[in-house]
Amino acid sequence: FQDFIIRLKRVGAMMRHVILLGALLAVARGASPTTNAVNTYKTDGTLDAAGSLASCVAGDEAFPEKTTVSFGNFQVDYKKTYKRVVNTAVTPNKVYLLYQRGCPAPTTETAGPNNGIFAVPLTGVKVDSSTFFPWFEYMGDRGAIRGVNGMYTASQCMWKNEISGYTKNVAFGVSYDSNGWYTMVDDDTNSTTPKVRTAAPEYNGITSTMSGSAYPTGPAQIVLSDTLEKDYYSQSEWVEYVAVFMNREKQVLDHSKSTRERWVCHSTAANQNVVKKKILWASYYNVTYVAWNADPDSATLMGWEVRKCDHTSNRHRHCKLITAAGGIPAMADVSKLPEAKKKNDGFTYQGMTSEEMIPFLADVDVIILGSTYCDGNTLKGDYSATVSGAECEAGWKDVIRAVTDTTNPGPALNPASYQVYDTFRITDPLGGTDFNNGVHMEPDVILEDYIKTMYPMVNTDHEFVWLRNIMTEGVGSLHKCADDPTKVGCAETGQVLAAKCTDPSAAYVLHMTGGCGGAAGGVYPRWGEDQSLAGCVLPATWTQLARRSEKNEAAFVTGSLGDLMAPPRFEVWLCEEGHACATGDSPFFCFVFDEDGQVFVPWGPDSLLQLTNHTYV
Numbered sequence: 001f002q003d004f005i006i007r008l009k010r011v012g013a014m015m016r017h018v019i020l021l022g023a024l025l026a027v028a029r030g031a032s033p034t035t036n037a038v039n040t041y042k043t044d045g046t047l048d049a050a051g052s053l054a055s056c057v058a059g060d061e062a063f064p065e066k067t068t069v070s071f072g073n074f075q076v077d078y079k080k081t082y083k084r085v086v087n088t089a090v091t092p093n094k095v096y097l098l099y100q101r102g103c104p105a106p107t108t109e110t111a112g113p114n115n116g117i118f119a120v121p122l123t124g125v126k127v128d129s130s131t132f133f134p135w136f137e138y139m140g141d142r143g144a145i146r147g148v149n150g151m152y153t154a155s156q157c158m159w160k161n162e163i164s165g166y167t168k169n170v171a172f173g174v175s176y177d178s179n180g181w182y183t184m185v186d187d188d189t190n191s192t193t194p195k196v197r198t199a200a201p202e203y204n205g206i207t208s209t210m211s212g213s214a215y216p217t218g219p220a221q222i223v224l225s226d227t228l229e230k231d232y233y234s235q236s237e238w239v240e241y242v243a244v245f246m247n248r249e250k251q252v253l254d255h256s257k258s259t260r261e262r263w264v265c266h267s268t269a270a271n272q273n274v275v276k277k278k279i280l281w282a283s284y285y286n287v288t289y290v291a292w293n294a295d296p297d298s299a300t301l302m303g304w305e306v307r308k309c310d311h312t313s314n315r316h317r318h319c320k321l322i323t324a325a326g327g328i329p330a331m332a333d334v335s336k337l338p339e340a341k342k343k344n345d346g347f348t349y350q351g352m353t354s355e356e357m358i359p360f361l362a363d364v365d366v367i368i369l370g371s372t373y374c375d376g377n378t379l380k381g382d383y384s385a386t387v388s389g390a391e392c393e394a395g396w397k398d399v400i401r402a403v404t405d406t407t408n409p410g411p412a413l414n415p416a417s418y419q420v421y422d423t424f425r426i427t428d429p430l431g432g433t434d435f436n437n438g439v440h441m442e443p444d445v446i447l448e449d450y451i452k453t454m455y456p457m458v459n460t461d462h463e464f465v466w467l468r469n470i471m472t473e474g475v476g477s478l479h480k481c482a483d484d485p486t487k488v489g490c491a492e493t494g495q496v497l498a499a500k501c502t503d504p505s506a507a508y509v510l511h512m513t514g515g516c517g518g519a520a521g522g523v524y525p526r527w528g529e530d531q532s533l534a535g536c537v538l539p540a541t542w543t544q545l546a547r548r549s550e551k552n553e554a555a556f557v558t559g560s561l562g563d564l565m566a567p568p569r570f571e572v573w574l575c576e577e578g579h580a581c582a583t584g585d586s587p588f589f590c591f592v593f594d595e596d597g598q599v600f601v602p603w604g605p606d607s608l609l610q611l612t613n614h615t616y617v
Helices: 004-030 130-139 156-164 232-235 238-246 247-269 313-322 354-361 376-380 391-402 434-441 441-452 492-501 516-520 542-550
Strands: 048-050 074-079 082-087 094-100 116-121 125-127 145-148 176-177 180-187 196-199 206-212 220-222 278-285 305-306 348-352 366-367 420-422 557-560 570-577 587-595 599-605
Touching: 074 238, 074 354, 082 238, 094 220, 094 238, 116 238, 125 130, 130 145, 130 156, 130 238, 130 247, 130 434, 145 156, 156 492, 232 238, 232 247, 232 313, 232 434, 232 441, 238 247, 238 434, 247 313, 247 441, 278 441, 305 354, 313 441, 366 441, 376 391, 434 441, 570 599
Parallel strands: 094 116, 125 145, 125 206, 206 220, 278 366, 366 420
Antiparallel strands: 074 082, 082 094, 176 180, 180 196, 278 305, 305 348, 557 570, 570 587, 587 599
16 A cells, blocks of 8 residues: 555656646647637727737647537638638638638648638728628627728718728729729819729728628628528528638627527417418519619519519528518418519519509518618609608508508508508618618517517517508608607618717627517417406307397407317307407407306407407408
8 A cells, every 4th residue: 555655646746747847838839729819999999909829830729719500501610720611602612711810821732722811800801791790790890891882781880980981981982803902083184084093002901802792892802692591590690600700709609599599489489379470571663673684584673573482592581581480471372463474583573563462462461561762763763853751751651552452451451550561660871771781680680570560479578670660650761860850760860870889899789688588488378367357258158149240239250279279178269349358459359268167268458469350260
């Protein structure tokens, strides 16, 4: 035993020497980082320092924080000091090699063919689509955006950066080709002299370009293909693609996971509904836009446009969103649309008149218009014509009234409770909608908006973020807050938004955080459990109710409990019109029939249950 103790002490001494030697070596070469190196920014939001490693040698793990792609069509492979990113959504694939600043750059010879080699995190980025802004802002990298291709955003701090000149709107006056940045200016005061190309090297510190187009303009082009995805959730996962270029994997992966959890939770709750409501996503064009290439299908015809659900196309994401929200996509069955208006692609019906749309809309519960944009051309056929917010609103309301069948308007077009929405609840200073930007960052929130149009009880705490009721809240893109601040979706000027940016270094603020919220308990309250409804009774038999209905003494709507059924005791519900317990915008109060006790058990007001305003009973 004594010999064992002596040997143990000798081993301990040797281990201490090994540990000490390892620590000294780590200090000598620089210990591997425990977090990814990211950019830092000053309090005014401008770049302070690029994320870099003080030292880096072969074999070091430069990216301890990694991402996992679940739905998006891209791949990320980590190679110690560099990453290999592949955009698989396009053919041929786009391959990018991203090496950590402070580490040696990979080469084509060692890392394989590629479409660009970049030091990360990026620092001077031209962003060709405003839909990418929230991604950079959420990561805390707004200051890395040095160029944009238009300011279609309601972001206060993006406008502050643009007005200050820190971020340049490259859409005006500056271009880029294989020879670099340039401007076209007159070389003298003679207006007849052709403009001369003038070099503008390294314009505003822009060293890379992120674009959703296959033909971006700018240096070191990086193609994002989020718009090719077939559902909103996969589309939103491209924030992880951008995060890989900024070394923000952990932060964004956590966001993607929580977003997915909320999506699944709310979708599960919404799909418990007894009744499935029908939603139509459609467009209406006030003018015809001629074909922009040899393909006649590239023209946009004046009138209504409906795109049939097509699981092979990116247009299918509207159908998948409606289904996830517990609804039925009206675009799934286009048999009532005129075949003569179907385009060559086999899925798009375009140029339909109001009369042609009326039969199709007869059983639609909710209509969502993709855009209610206005300008002089769309309303007056003249781009130079001045159009007011009031004229824009009146024009769009006339469009809706024109498809309203006065004898049988259908649920969505009932003048007493129009359920017609656009996406302009948040409008940017240029007349665009924040919807196109926000859904990329928060697909769970637009899902909640859709659910609220059909089943407001899924999450009673949710307030609309992007959808706006056209007939009751406002419509169009031209209402200015300076003229009418009470209008829902009125647009502030860029200067007003910039003045509201009090912390330029602040990240994008999510509209929804935490868990599933009000949906956690399911869609419907359990009948008979709300004691405040104990006095709401229906003292009658089915025979008595039938007689009262025949004599027009009362009106009833009834249907199956569907998935909520608990046979043989609870199988059907019934709502009575004019019941004393009815509240809100519906005159009905609803009950569930108890087969055992042969009594009607109070369930709740139809204004919350939303059982009667449909055509599927």
